[in-house]
Structure formats: C-alpha cells, structure tokens
Amino acid sequence: MSKEPISVGFCCLGNICRSPMAEAVFRHVVKTEGHIDKIKEIDSFGTGGWHEGESPDRRSSATCRKNGVSISHKARKVTKDDFERFDYILAMDEMNVNNLMQMRPKNSKAKVMLFGEFRRDQKLPKVVEDPYYGGSDGFQFNFEQIVDFSRGFIEKVLLA
Ligand code: 4NP
Numbered sequence: 001m002s003k004e005p006i007s008v009g010f011c012c013l014g015n016i017c018r019s020p021m022a023e024a025v026f027r028h029v030v031k032t033e034g035h036i037d038k039i040k041e042i043d044s045f046g047t048g049g050w051h052e053g054e055s056p057d058r059r060s061s062a063t064c065r066k067n068g069v070s071i072s073h074k075a076r077k078v079t080k081d082d083f084e085r086f087d088y089i090l091a092m093d094e095m096n097v098n099n100l101m102q103m104r105p106k107n108s109k110a111k112v113m114l115f116g117e118f119r120r121d122q123k124l125p126k127v128v129e130d131p132y133y134g135g136s137d138g139f140q141f142n143f144e145q146i147v148d149f150s151r152g153f154i155e156k157v158l159l160a
Pocket of ligand 1: 012013014016017019046132
C-alpha cells in the first residue's frame with residue numbers, strides 16, 4: 001500500500017466539462033469505498049484558460065447530480081507548480097497529455113498519464129472524449145468511464 005497520501009490532479013482542455021467531473025467522481029468513489037485516508041489532495045485544471053473562474057458546465061453538474069455525486073469547482077489553467085504539487089496528473093485525452101508533457105518542467109514530480117490507462121473494463125475506450133459540442137449522452141458516457149477508471153486507479157495505485 002502507498003505509504004504517503006497522494007495528490008491527484010485531473011486535466012482536460014477547458015476544465016468545465018470532463019476534468020471537474022473526474023475530480024468530483026474520483027473524490028466520491030474514493031470516499032464511498034473507504035480510501036480517503038490515502039489521499040492528500042484532489043483537484044482539476046485545464047490546458048486552456050478560456051473558462052477561468054467558471055463553474056462546471058451545467059450538463060456536467062446535472063450528470064453528477066443525477067448519479068448522486070456532488071460537484072463544486074472553479075475552472076483554472078494548469079500552472080508549472082501543479083507538476084510539483086501532484087503525484088499524478090491524469091489527462092482525459094491524448095492532446096491533453098501532449099500539451100502537459102510540453103509544459104512539464106524537467107525532473108518534476110508528477111506522473112502525467114492518460115486517465116484511461118487505469119481502466120478496468122477493457123471494452124471502454126481509454127479516451128474521455130470532449131463532450132462540449134455533443135448531447136447529454138456524451139456526459140453520461142464520460143461519467144461511466146470515469147467511475148471505471150477511478151476504481152482502476154484505486155486498485156492499481158492506492159491499494160498497490
Ligand atoms: P472540457 O470541455 O475540456 O471537457 O472542459 C471543453 C470545454 C470548453 C471548450 C472545449 C472543451 N471550449 O472550446 O470552449
């Protein structure tokens with residue numbers, strides 16, 4: 001089992017749809033499954049800053065609420081400090097991973113990974129697709145991926 005509590009940051013593009021949902025769902029799953037003592041900090045941010053200060057997209061909030069998960073966040077852009085503050089930065093898609101790797105200061109602490117690398121259900125796509133221009137189905141599908149990936153992360157990292 002990990003000795004020190006770990007910090008996890010979730011990253012997408014705008015920090016209003018996918019990553020605040022991932023932050024809320026991961027926190028919920030970690031708490032309900034009894035592992036909050038293994039966590040130091042959970043947060044989320046975007047690679048872009050267009051929505052800074054905004055609350056999550058109402059479709060993300062509605063999807064979380066419908067599934068019994070509380071969500072509260074103000075969008076922000078990733079900073080260089082985040083690469084020292086978090087043990088893991090879990091990105092929603094490959095473009096987010098690539099952008100983060102370009103910004104990542106040399107020798108920084110954070111492991112930058114695609115969140116989907118932790119999936120348990122091999123039938124689920126690894127990429128949490130950008131749902132911004134789609135319908136509410138996209139948000140529910142993102143939610144299901146994020147629950148599965150959160151359980152995988154617990155199993156492979158928190159309980160390893
Ligand atoms: P997110 O979704 O990256 O999941 O927060 C998006 C939100 C806003 C935009 C793109 C993606 N946008 O272009 O404004």
